[in-house]
Amino acid sequence: MSIEITGVTKRFGDFVALEDVSVSIPSGQLTALLGPSGGGKSTLLRIIAGLEYADAGTVGIEGLDATHLPARKRGVGFVFQHYAAFKHLSVRRNIAFGLEIRKRPKDEIRHRVDELLALVHLEQFAERLPAQLSGGQRQRMALARALAVEPKVLLLDEPFGALDAKVRKELREWLRRLHDEVHVTTVFVTHDQEEALEVADEIVVINEGRVEQIGSPDQLYDEPANDFVMRFLGPVTQLGDLLVRPHDVTLTTGADDPDAVAGRVARVVRVGFEVRVEVSTGEQVVLATMTRTEFLRLGVDAGTTVSVRVVPGAPVVPVSGSSVRSGLEVPAR
Amino acid sequence: MSEAAAGTVRRRRPPATTAGGRLTRVSGLGLGVAMLWFSLLVLIPLAAVVATAVAGGWDGFWRAVTNDQTAAAIQLTVGTALLVTVVNVVMGTLIAWVLVRDRFAGQRALEVLIDVPFALPTIVAGLVLLSLYGPDSPLGLDVANSRAAVFLAFLFVTLPFVVRTVQPVLAELDREVEEAAASLGASRFTTFRRIILPALAPAIAAGAALSFARGVSEYGSLVLLSGNLPMQTEVTSVRILSSIENDNLDNAAAVATVLLAISFAVIVALDVIQRRVGRRG
Numbered sequence: 352m353s354i355e356i357t358g359v360t361k362r363f364g365d366f367v368a369l370e371d372v373s374v375s376i377p378s379g380q381l382t383a384l385l386g387p388s389g390g391g392k393s394t395l396l397r398i399i400a401g402l403e404y405a406d407a408g409t410v411g412i413e414g415l416d417a418t419h420l421p422a423r424k425r426g427v428g429f430v431f432q433h434y435a436a437f438k439h440l441s442v443r444r445n446i447a448f449g450l451e452i453r454k455r456p457k458d459e460i461r462h463r464v465d466e467l468l469a470l471v472h473l474e475q476f477a478e479r480l481p482a483q484l485s486g487g488q489r490q491r492m493a494l495a496r497a498l499a500v501e502p503k504v505l506l507l508d509e510p511f512g513a514l515d516a517k518v519r520k521e522l523r524e525w526l527r528r529l530h531d532e533v534h535v536t537t538v539f540v541t542h543d544q545e546e547a548l549e550v551a552d553e554i555v556v557i558n559e560g561r562v563e564q565i566g567s568p569d570q571l572y573d574e575p576a577n578d579f580v581m582r583f584l585g586p587v588t589q590l591g592d593l594l595v596r597p598h599d600v601t602l603t604t605g606a607d608d609p610d611a612v613a614g615r616v617a618r619v620v621r622v623g624f625e626v627r628v629e630v631s632t633g634e635q636v637v638l639a640t641m642t643r644t645e646f647l648r649l650g651v652d653a654g655t656t657v658s659v660r661v662v663p664g665a666p667v668v669p670v671s672g673s674s675v676r677s678g679l680e681v682p683a684r
Numbered sequence: 685m686s687e688a689a690a691g692t693v694r695r696r697r698p699p700a701t702t703a704g705g706r707l708t709r710v711s712g713l714g715l716g717v718a719m720l721w722f723s724l725l726v727l728i729p730l731a732a733v734v735a736t737a738v739a740g741g742w743d744g745f746w747r748a749v750t751n752d753q754t755a756a757a758i759q760l761t762v763g764t765a766l767l768v769t770v771v772n773v774v775m776g777t778l779i780a781w782v783l784v785r786d787r788f789a790g791q792r793a794l795e796v797l798i799d800v801p802f803a804l805p806t807i808v809a810g811l812v813l814l815s816l817y818g819p820d821s822p823l824g825l826d827v828a829n830s831r832a833a834v835f836l837a838f839l840f841v842t843l844p845f846v847v848r849t850v851q852p853v854l855a856e857l858d859r860e861v862e863e864a865a866a867s868l869g870a871s872r873f874t875t876f877r878r879i880i881l882p883a884l885a886p887a888i889a890a891g892a893a894l895s896f897a898r899g900v901s902e903y904g905s906l907v908l909l910s911g912n913l914p915m916q917t918e919v920t921s922v923r924i925l926s927s928i929e930n931d932n933l934d935n936a937a938a939v940a941t942v943l944l945a946i947s948f949a950v951i952v953a954l955d956v957i958q959r960r961v962g963r964r965g
Binding site: 400401402421422423424425427428429431433435436437438439448449452453493496497499500 | 870871878883
């Protein structure tokens, strides 16, 4: 394990940012800390970096107790949401900063910076000032700057949060490829579940200062530990007292399935390739999503009577419970 | 923040000129008004001073400024003003740092007190200094009629300049930049020298220029305490006044011209230093 966090608690005045958090982050992987704003994930990242200190608990980095080490001695690279560029220095000097203060030979610095500039595709911008770069370019510069000192772990705090949607998507694909090249243990904070599911090897879901679940994207999506994780990782709808993904809800017409719930189609909305069908079962409105082809085959419209059921094996979670219930417990056909 | 960052990408808007490089009507009018205002208030009076100074010919001018008593006054004034400026650069930055970065009891009070030397009529400041550091000093510190009195008076009146120019810039500095430097392995001192100082340099230089200019021109706060002893504690402003009182206008203008040239040189030098520091990092 590369980063070992044990029993970390952090308070800001009365506000409990983290409560008895323990997480092990494996070496060489890309791990996401995922959760809503104010849930404590950034605080955890800053505690790993040494930019904040835990009130209780310990932080180990690569087998070394780093709990009381200052940031500059931890050997971590940190990338900030708002780039934190050194405004008065050129891109080249920004990237070289960590090497210059380590008094490395000039030739070595030049060589290393050239390598990094190529890695982040900023070769032709080397002599520009950060103010002359776009947001995405600035963030790539910040990443190169953090990588220059060959950190043991790379920490990214909402690295793409300040960028527009298109650049954000490009950059996260690029980050994934970069990680496959560089293989440094990387932890990044995000509140965007799509970003975490797409990029990370492992996801730590953090909410209200506690770890809700740790697992691979597949595990989290298919076996959510509780209704919070279920809700956070994607759209959900409620059928009876179960939470289920709308695409795991099927509608049938005519068949008198004893386990299905009868309902009436209340509304049909088409968004591109996807059709959202709202079914009123009397006491609640269930959302079912399907492709347009499926919808046409079903042949329903507002007012049609349908049977609603959950696809066998689909992940479901009891609404206010916290235990996992296997999809197999759902009434099977 | 992201918007601000995006805004700085094209911070320098192109000047309002037409394709032919001529000014548009509005910007032409603006420039005209600014130049007229500047000319009436600054250029014409300054030119008049220089003209009066050289009216008596180069010899007259040279004789006036190399007069022993005058030369001593210029030396004392400029030397002390430079020294005070150096002290202010260090102390002013330090005070600004404390005001911005620390939280302590009485901070608000200190915040207000900083401006007192600024707000006080200088002759009142002179009275205060005389009663505190004069012959009847309750502190047992008597600097009256000495060069230390000049230094002290300059120090008193120029205190707010660097503090007030550095403070807002320091408050606006992005703390994450310092954290980034720390995570890259920089010590607090290295971070200050290579990251914070370059960002503060323009503000410090502006404060230093104001501080120097104020020192060179100071009169009211030191006349009482310094004793105005020729060759010892007489400053240029006092010297100029006595020249005028003796109806020697050429002499006064000559001294003023020298001061003008020195002040100009200092302001240019400060700008050069500021640019160097700002780029170095």
